[in-house]
Amino acid sequence: MTWPKRPVIYEINTWVWLHELARRLGHPVTLGSVPTETWDALGGLHVDAVWLMGVWERSPVGLDIARSHASLQAEFRRALPDFTPEDVVGSPYCVRRYVVDSHLGGPEGLATARKELAVRGLRLLLDFVPNHVAPDHPWVSAHPDYFIRGTAEDLSRAPGHFYEAGSGVFACGRDPYFPPWQDVLQLNAFDPGLRRAAIQTLHEIAGQCDGVRCDMAMLLISRVFESTWSVRAGPLPAGEYWREIIRAVRAAHPNFLFMAEAYWDLEWELMQQGFDYCYDKRLFDRLEHAFAEQVRLHLLADPGYQEKLVRFVENHDEARAAATFRGGKGQAAAVTILTLPGAKLLHEGQLEGRLVKLPVQLGRRPLEPANGNLLGFYQRLLAAVNTPAIREGEWQLCERSGWPDNQSCMNLVAWCWRKQEERCVVVVNLSDARSQARVRVPWDDLGGRGWRLTDPVSGRVYKRSGGEMLEPGLYVDLEGWGFHFLVVGSPR
Secondary structure (H helix, E strand, O other), X not given: OOXXXXXXXXXXXXXXXXXXXXXXXXXXXXXXXXXXXXXXXHHOOOOOXXXXXXXXXXXXHHHHHHHHOHHHHHHHHHHOOOOOHHHEOOOOXXXXXXXXXXXXXXXXXXXXXXXXXXXXXXXXXXXXXXXXXXXXXXHHHHOHHHEOEOOHHHHHHOOOOEEEEOOEEEEEEOOOOOOOEEEEEEEOOXXXXXXXXXXXXXXXXXXXXXXXXXXXXXXXXXXXXXXXXXXXXXXXXXXXXXXXXXXXXXXXXXXXXXXXXXXXXXXXXXXXXXXXXXXXXXXXXXXXXXXXXXXXXXXXXXXXXXXXXXXXXXXXXXXXXXXXXXXXXXXXXXXHHHOOOOEEEEEOOOOOOOOOOOXXXXXXXXXXXXXXHHHHHHHHHHHHHOOHHHHHOEEEEOEEEOEOOEOHHHHEEEEEEEEOOEEEEEEEEOOOOOEEEEEEOOOHHHOOOEEEEEOOOOOOEEEXXXXXXXXXXXXXXXXXXXXEEEEEEEEO
């Protein structure tokens, strides 16, 4: 199944999702026995793909580590006040084998789920964790050369950084800015055998889904890996890890999608190495902490680059959007990410306004009432953006201006979309202050006629002169965190 140009991806914590379905239905549920109406509900969301996060076999060793880790225990209790040790099911990023966990229905259950999604026009995205594996992964005993190795002296000197497995000592997985992850062992991205094994693993994964989200993808860039592991990694290889891996997988699976979890402004570099999409963490941070002008400057980047960014306000690594973007700010942020170029990522529970960020090691989450108003807003917004103008059309930033005694226009960002005669204008107030501006649209053929502007999210209708929209510009007056999603209709 081919991918659309600007896919909307819906992330589901698979273990937790199936647990809640089982609790509601009163009997066990696997990926192979999810009710038809549940698949139908996903099909009605106006999304293009479902990311079933955490389907691979979890590590018993990693589970024991998670159940005994003091700081994790505190995190578990914050998220789940009635927490018990049985709620810990292990980290989905501590992979023992790339085989669907039997608790979730095994490979047969995943195959059934993929068919159900495909019937509804939905693609399936799964995880690939290139940087590390569980301490009981078969490679540890069969191919210790695939790993960053240590010595008994290293283990004695820095026990939190190294792990003894079988007859060897291995470095724990890490990124260079944080302490090691003590439940995983570090793979050596420079090792030719490891690269061949990664390619084979991805060939097997590609037979089960339509794409992968690659965990911490920037850690495998050669210069990043070399600066993290130095001489332990061995000689610098001639080619980049991702360029080699993606080229090999695409040779057999040309439509297979690669999405990178990426930070540190390395998105462009990863795109050049073959990734279809990379996380836009910079936009997330600016929506949370910065001013509208910084968001606007971010959107001045090359259009081709922006088309390969993944816009989001929530995923399993971030705090819940309803907790981070309080009140109207959350709706303003949602309108922003869902009406920009590139891919969009939504997280199960985001639409209902869940507040509790769940540690990935838990298989159960607290009961939280759905926010009906927020859910209705998202349903209207997702339906509104499911239009050829935004899905396939041309995007442009719009100029906005104020007056000498009123520069509140700086609180606003504006852009527009067009595909043939279908067009829309989006204006968002990224502040808590009421703000006004003139927004100039780039369509010269508007002049000389009146136009009907319809907002499918709010239901409001406006009548405006085309000449005024061109010069001095469409007048907007938005309350704090307000927005306009305006579909430009037939001349009136």
